[in-house]
Amino acid sequence: MVRWAAFSCVLVPVVLVGYGTSLAGAAGTALGLAAVTGACRLLLRRSERGAAQLRAAERTPHHVLHVQHGGADGGDRRGGRHAGGNTPVD
DSSP states (O other): OHHHHHHHHHHHHHHHHHHOHHHHHHHHHHHHHHHHHHHHHHHHHHHHHHHHHHHHHHOOOOHHHHHHTTTTTTOOSSSSOOOOOOOOOO
């Protein structure tokens, strides 16, 4: 897929110049295509990682997840800035 994206980033400006577009316009088009290609590649990688994490979480038994996230002792202590009980906060 990356090869096709690189190919189009080169081919489109060549075709534009062939049809009479200025070099500056063709170069701008090439930069725009490269930026869109990079953004799409980044989003695709994020999506693939998220899907892999979701599949891994689905394979893990529920009771293991419950214990790992502090469910066994009844308290969720994963950070944050909270006052305990009715303690006044300065």
